[in-house]
Amino acid sequence: MQRITITLEDDLLAALDEFMERSNSRNRSEALREMLRRGLEHSTPDTADCVGIISYTMDLSKRDLSRKVPRSRHDHHDKTIAALSAPLDHDTAVEVAIMKGRTGPIRDYANSLFTERGVRHGHLSLVPVKHELQHHTHAEGHAHQHSHLKVLERFDHDDE
Structure with a gap:
């Protein structure tokens, strides 16, 4: 430092x-x-790996929005880690989607959500990560190799 x-x-x-x-x-x-x-x-460079946390409110009374938004997440099933919807009142829900991938496509997806009529208060938070291959044993006793996401301190701007 x-x-x-x-x-x-x-x-x-x-x-x-x-x-x-x-x-x-x-x-x-x-x-x-x-x-x-x-x-x-x-x-951040569009090619950096990240976990994106997308939060927004959604007006469920807007035509087709309550069907369209979950469908759009399903269309990105390979990037979606989790999604949460919590009702705030009879017509409004706060939603959170957690996605993984490259910053560019996740930023593009979030911006496409934020421009939908009836979606408000959108915010995207990007967490820098890298994939690490690890070889270890879990409780079942046999060793195997798989990928983990490791959270980084910051995005590496050298990859631009």
């Missing part, structure tokens, strides 16, 4: 301190690191 010095206007420093309190950061450096990670998330 390297130490840097920055100069901030008073109002920007106050905003940083507010963020630090809200995010339970222990110090300004930790808060700045989190803000940088979030800010740089949008500039």
Whole structure:
């Protein structure tokens, strides 16, 4: 880790301190690191591996939307890890879809959802991962090899 010095206007420093309190950061450096990670998330290379968490609200009274959105997830079954829908009122649900794959296609899928009429408050969070092949034994006693996702600290921008 390297130490840097920055100069901030008073109002920007106050905003940083507010963020630090809200995010339970222990110090300004930790808060700045989190803000940088979030800010740089949008500039990740389209080919980087990730887990994407897509959240949004959906107006179930909009024609065909409650059929169309689950169908679109099913069309991406190879990328979908899990999906959750929770009713908020008689017409609105909050939904979360967890997907894995390359950042480009996951970002494109999320943006296509967010532009549907009746979908609001969309947010995409990208978690950098890499696939690791591991050879080990589970409870059943025989050794085998399979792939695991390992969460990385940040996206590698060298692959661009």
